[in-house]
Amino acid sequence: MKRRVAIIGAGITLFRRRMLESPKELSFEASRMALDAAGLTLKDIQSVVSGSAPDAFDGVHMKGEYYLDGMGAIGKPHQRVYVGGGTGVFTPIGGWWNVASGMYDTCLCVAEEKMSPLHPHPQYAFWSIFDQILERPLGTTLLWIFSLEMRRYMHKYGIKEEEIAEVAVKNKGNAIDHPCAQLGAKITVDDVMNSEPICSPVKRLDVSPPSDGAAAVVLASERVAKKLTDEPVWLDGVGWTLDTTHWTNRDLAYPEYVEKAAKMAYKMAGIKNPRKEIDIAEPYDPFDYKELHHLEGLQLAGKGEAPKMTVDGVTQRDGDLPVCPSGGLLGVGNPIAAAGMMKICELFWQLRGEAGKRQVKKDARTGVAQAWGDLMQVGTVTVMRR
Amino acid sequence: MPILEKISQPSMARHWTDSIPLEFHYTAGVAGEKFRRELRDNGRFLVSKCAKCKNSYVPARMFCPSCFIEMKETRAIDEPGYVYSYTTVNRNRAGEPGETVTLALVKFEGVEGGIIHRLDDKTIDKAAFGIKVVPILKDRTERTGALSDIISFKQA
Numbered sequence: 091m092k093r094r095v096a097i098i099g100a101g102i103t104l105f106r107r108r109m110l111e112s113p114k115e116l117s118f119e120a121s122r123m124a125l126d127a128a129g130l131t132l133k134d135i136q137s138v139v140s141g142s143a144p145d146a147f148d149g150v151h152m153k154g155e156y157y158l159d160g161m162g163a164i165g166k167p168h169q170r171v172y173v174g175g176g177t178g179v180f181t182p183i184g185g186w187w188n189v190a191s192g193m194y195d196t197c198l199c200v201a202e203e204k205m206s207p208l209h210p211h212p213q214y215a216f217w218s219i220f221d222q223i224l225e226r227p228l229g230t231t232l233l234w235i236f237s238l239e240m241r242r243y244m245h246k247y248g249i250k251e252e253e254i255a256e257v258a259v260k261n262k263g264n265a266i267d268h269p270c271a272q273l274g275a276k277i278t279v280d281d282v283m284n285s286e287p288i289c290s291p292v293k294r295l296d297v298s299p300p301s302d303g304a305a306a307v308v309l310a311s312e313r314v315a316k317k318l319t320d321e322p323v324w325l326d327g328v329g330w331t332l333d334t335t336h337w338t339n340r341d342l343a344y345p346e347y348v349e350k351a352a353k354m355a356y357k358m359a360g361i362k363n364p365r366k367e368i369d370i371a372e373p374y375d376p377f378d379y380k381e382l383h384h385l386e387g388l389q390l391a392g393k394g395e396a397p398k399m400t401v402d403g404v405t406q407r408d409g410d411l412p413v414c415p416s417g418g419l420l421g422v423g424n425p426i427a428a429a430g431m432m433k434i435c436e437l438f439w440q441l442r443g444e445a446g447k448r449q450v451k452k453d454a455r456t457g458v459a460q461a462w463g464d465l466m467q468v469g470t471v472t473v474m475r476r
Numbered sequence: 477m478p479i480l481e482k483i484s485q486p487s488m489a490r491h492w493t494d495s496i497p498l499e500f501h502y503t504a505g506v507a508g509e510k511f512r513r514e515l516r517d518n519g520r521f522l523v524s525k526c527a528k529c530k531n532s533y534v535p536a537r538m539f540c541p542s543c544f545i546e547m548k549e550t551r552a553i554d555e556p557g558y559v560y561s562y563t564t565v566n567r568n569r570a571g572e573p574g575e576t577v578t579l580a581l582v583k584f585e586g587v588e589g590g591i592i593h594r595l596d597d598k599t600i601d602k603a604a605f606g607i608k609v610v611p612i613l614k615d616r617t618e619r620t621g622a623l624s625d626i627i628s629f630k631q632a
Contacts, residue, residue: 111538112505118539125544132544149500159541207500218496226494 095189096315096322097182097307097474099128100435105272105303105423108206113148113304117160117202120304120428124198125162128308129318135308136194138163140170141181141201143426143463146215149207161200161306167193173332174219175376175463177201178305178430179470183328185309186472195311201431202304212300219465221335233289233297235337235466240379241291242342247394249382251291255282256400257378258295261414264407265421267447270432272301272423282378298376301423305431307438323441327359327473335465343394348387348460351469355458356389359473364389368473369454370440371411372433374461375418384460385413387469408451415440415450430461434472441476504621507538510550512621519613519625520552523587534589556608556632557582560590564600582609582629596628608632 101123103109103116111119117140125131138161145153154170161168171177171184178201185199205212213231220230243249256279265274277295285294315322329351333340340346352364361367373384382396390411391399399405405413416422416436419429437457439445460471483489504512507524514522514536524547525532526540533540533547540547560583568574578600583590595603596612609629619625 108503110503110506110509112503112508115505115507115538118544122539122544122546146496146498149498149502160539162541162544164541207502209499209501214496214498217498222494223492227492 092190093192094312095186095325096310096312097325097434097438098310098315098319098322099124099126099130099308100306100438101125101127102270102305102432102435103303104270105301105425105428105432107272107299107301109204109302111302113150113153113157113202113204114160116204116302116304117157117200120202120306121161121198121200124306124308130196130308132162135162135166135196135198137167137188137197139181139184139188139197139199140168141172141177141184141427141431142170143172143174143177143203144215147203147205147208147212147426157202160202162198173330173464173468173470175374175426176330176430176461176468176470177427177463178432179434179459179461179472180330181427181431182307182309182325182434182472183330183470186325186328189309189311195314197309198306199309199431200304200306201427203425203428204302205300205425206302233292236377237289237292239342239466240377243379243383244291246343249394249397252279252283253397253401254296254379254382255279257375257381258282258420260400260406261375261378261381261418261420263421264415264448265417268417268422270303271417271421273299274417274421292377296378298419298424301425301429303423303425303428305428305435307431307434321442321476323438324475325472326475327355327357327361327471329354329358329469329471331469332464333467335467337465337467345383345387345462345469347467348384348462348469348471349389351471352388352458352460355471355473359475361473364458368411368456368458369452370415370437370450370457371413372416372418372436372457372459373413374430375414375420376424378420380462381414381418384462388458388460388471407448410452412450412452412454415445415448426463430470433459433461437474441474505538507536511535514552515625516619516621518552519611519616519619520554521584521591523551523553525549525551532587534584534587534591553584553587555584556610557584557591557629559603559605559607559609561605562595562603578603580609580629593623593626594628596630599629599631602631
């Protein structure tokens with residue numbers, strides 16, 4: 091028998107290129123903030139679910155076992171979930187299993203990433219995710235396939251780079267109002283267009299930065315949530331799917347794995363027309379074109395139509411469908427797993443009207459968060475309601 | 477394919493070699509930074525104390541793992557430690573015969589946690605549970621705040 095699950099507290103650290111805090115300490119700071127927000131102590135927490143992307147970032151094998159005391163997980167049932175960049179949104183999904191199943195009434199969900207230890211660049215952690223015979227000998231980086239994907243997307247729908255750049259302008263601008271943001275900035279489309287070409291058509295300002303950081307939420311069963319707060323945010327739909335690592339087999343212009351995950355989450359949440367029923371969205375935006383790609387996969391825009399929505403201002407904070415009001419990965423930063431969890435935190439604060447300067451204009455009641463990752467093959471989606 | 481038709485000699489399977497070139501620059505953390513400075517500057521181990529449960533921990537850490545609150549109180553240990561357990565290592569991590577080293581887990585009265593390090597040559601023969609030990613440190617000018625600031629532990 092499935093039970094309804096609520097989020098009752100959220101916490102986050104600063105996102106920065108290099109933090110002094112250890113992975114345990116980052117985890118503690120986010121966890122403590124989430125517990126304080128929920129009005130709970132560690133004794134009230136029955137289980138812990140953590141999320142973190144490759145061990146190779148922090149440089150600690152068995153990272154889940156290493157950082158768990160920073161999540162208060164000593165002596166408690168603890169699970170680490172992992173689907174690369176999709177991990178941050180997958181972490182509360184793991185917590186949802188714990189609570190919806192009836193196993194536990196409370197679950198602390200923490201996502202942590204410390205990318206700064208890895209030299210010469212965190213990109214090196216991805217060296218070994220590619221096929222060791224067919225791709226690695228070329229010196230492959232993730233930027234290659236993202237650039238192929240961006241260009242294919244532009245080609246298929248006749249999208250201009252300037253339209254895609256609008257996403258970077260919006261998100262970095264939104265991040266100015268996020269107290270934890272690493273790269274909040276007022277920039278223009280020209281700034282993006284004139285930024286250094288890294289791997290054409292991807293330019294410096296099209297990309298989110300590597301970061302250190304952590305974020306956390308507290309989940310509770312309906313019975314417990316109603317005792318603790320008048321403003322629970324319900325985790326009413328969860329979905330996740332993976333495609334093959336044969337990324338060469340995929341339609342690079344459309345993220346089918348996101349569509350499948352979204353449809354799973356929408357069905358669970360009883361959403362039949364996402365564009366009408368979703369008020370606010372936090373899709374994964376490690377690159378500006380990915381926000382557009384994902385809006386389409388999430389069924390919030392028709393195929394190839396997300397750029398126009400962006401240019402028309404629909405996705406601004408005062409628009410009809412605010413998208414990444416947090417500032418997203420492009421602005422707040424991209425400590426991989428923590429970045430996805432940051433989106434869950436943002437929807438929590440937005441739906442409770444606690445987002446301060448970032449608060450969207452419309453009366454948002456239902457939101458969707460999404461992350462993407464592994465070898466660009468996973469979609470993780472949650473639907474949240476107040 | 478019947479099993480006997482498969483390649484059974486490893487040398488017959490063509491293979492590629494590659495490596496995963498990773499290097500790490502770790503931060504010690506907020507509490508770790510304080511611990512390392514105390515070791516470098518004063519040659520002592522820094523301990524954190526929880527204001528709630530009153531437990532102390534070495535090395536110093538940011539938060540109490542049981543009470544899950546920040547620990548702001550610290551003190552340096554002046555007393556000798558004691559050998560909690562010890563071992564003599566005869567093979568290195570590649571499994572080859574290497575330098576023989578005697579290692580001990582050194583604990584301190586009333587403090588949770590401990591420091592693992594070498595015992596010096598003179599102490600090896602006397603290694604026993606509970607013997608009091610103190611660190612042999614590099615000269616202050618050579619210390620960097622790393623575990624290698626300690627050369628070994630010797631009997632107090």
